[in-house]
Amino acid sequence: MAKYKLGDICEIVSGSTPKTEIEEYWNGDIKWITPAELDDESYIVYDTTRKITELAVKKTGLSSFPEGTVILSSRAPIGKVAIAGCEMYCNQGFKNLICSEKIYNRYLFWFLKGNTEYLNSFGRGATFKEISKKIVSDIEINVPEMNLQKKAVLNLERLSKIISLRKSEIDKLDALIRARFFELFGDLVEGDKIKENRRKIGDIASVTKLAGFEFTKYIKYKDIGSIGDVIMLRGLNCKRGKIILDDIKWIERETSDLLPRSKLYIGDILITYAGTIGDVALVDEDNKYHLAPNVGKITIIDKLSYDPVFLVHLLMYSNKYIMSFVSKVAQASINMQKIRNFEYYFPGFEKQKYFSTFVEQVNKSKVEVQKALDKAQLLFDSLMQKYFG
Incomplete structure (x- = not known):
């Protein structure tokens, strides 16, 4: 199998931005793309958010790239990739690749899409990272x-x-749970359906965190855990009501035992309070996890009156309300007292349990779909490794 540098088998082109203050350059019918328009689902791109005019092309000296060009963002962010579904122009945030007859554009697309981290490792710059035309040109690819x-x-x-x-199936199941919640309870901040038993979180639960001095004095992260070690749950491990274990740090169990206030048990609710705010998760195992910085712990006091599954969804679906408590400082945050002051109307325990049982049933379907997703993802990753190394 032959190996080539991209610059040897592709023409690499970029673009620029016409002066925004000249109105005659904008709102035309010529497609002009920016990196912000690409996401993880982008593949063939046929249209752009913004359009420029013939005058902008003529006065700015812009050059278009043809249909089939592999579009690669080179800054803000690096590594977003798509294929042009028609002729278009772009700003300076791209290093686009016009493929020669030696390489199939869709093959190059998948190569670049699977190497986002690799591309980012070449980023240079003080204000923001960028990859140059020379860097892209020198990247090597196996070409069968x-x-x-x-x-x-x-x-x-x-x-x-x-x-x-x-x-998509998982998203639809999540949407089903959300729809059922609002069908049963309405807006529990405003109380449009349920108008009694308005309580603060601090009235029904204890709220705490790992103190800064505790982290500094006791915590030493391990990238690889040993038997008996405990997983530190950080903000990135709390998503959509679930604990996500894609990227984890460990501590020794002896360290966890020294900090009982921030140990985690079944039914504890996690909520991120600094940086990314309001992400929540429900702890589903004892003696496995410990609280990390920037994550608060909510522990229901009377579990015969308040259900943790219900409460984690209530918090998840009231993010706009939660964000109203955010302190406007250098790093956005919410302190523990503000979390204690979150105030909602609470339905009766039987209704909470009814919803919790509904969630349990839907989650059984989600587990099966997730298994199928994991299987497909594993096969996809193995093929990417086989084709591109």
Whole structure:
């Protein structure tokens, strides 16, 4: 299999931004793309948010790139990738690749999409990171025969569609839970359906955190855990009511035992209070986790009157209300007292449990879909490794 530098098999082009203060340059019918318009789901791009005029092209000396060009963002952020579905122009935040006959544009797309971290490692710059044309040009890629490139793309596209479908199914199940919540309870901040038993979180639960001095004095993270070690749950581990264990740090159990106030048990609710605010998760195992900085712990006092599954969804669905408590300082944050002051109307315990049981049933379906998603993702990752190394 031959190996080439991208600069040897692609023409690499960029763009620029016409002066925004000249109205005659804007709101035309010529497509002009920026990195902000690309996301993880982008593939073939046929339209752009902003349009420029013929005058802008003529006066600014812009050059277009043709249909089929692989679009690669080179700053803010680095590594977003798509394929131009038609002729268009771009700003200076791209290093786009016009493929020669040696490489299939969709094969190059998947190569770049699978190497986002690698591309970011080349980022240079003080204000924001950027990759230069020279850096992109020098990147090497294995290039098999064209028929093998197209076969690889076919396999990756099939699996990508399956993965997208499974993710969509999970999103629909999450939407079903949300819809059921509001059908049953309405807005529990305003009380449009339930108008009694308005309580503060501090009235029904204890709220605490790992103190800064405790972290400094006792905590030493381990990247790899040993038998008996405890996982520190950080903000990035709290998403959409669930604990996410993609990126974890460990501490020794002896350290966890020295800090009993921030140990975690089944039914404890986590809420991020600094940086990213209002992400929540429900602890589902004893003796496995410990509270990390920037994450608060809510422990229901009377679990015969208040259900943790209900409460974690209440918090998850009232993010706008939670954000109204944020301190406007250098780093946005909410202190523990403000969390204690969150105030809601609470339905009766039977209604809470009814909702909790509904969530449990839906989550059984989610588990099966997640298994199928994980299987497809594993196969996809193995093929990416096989094709691109």
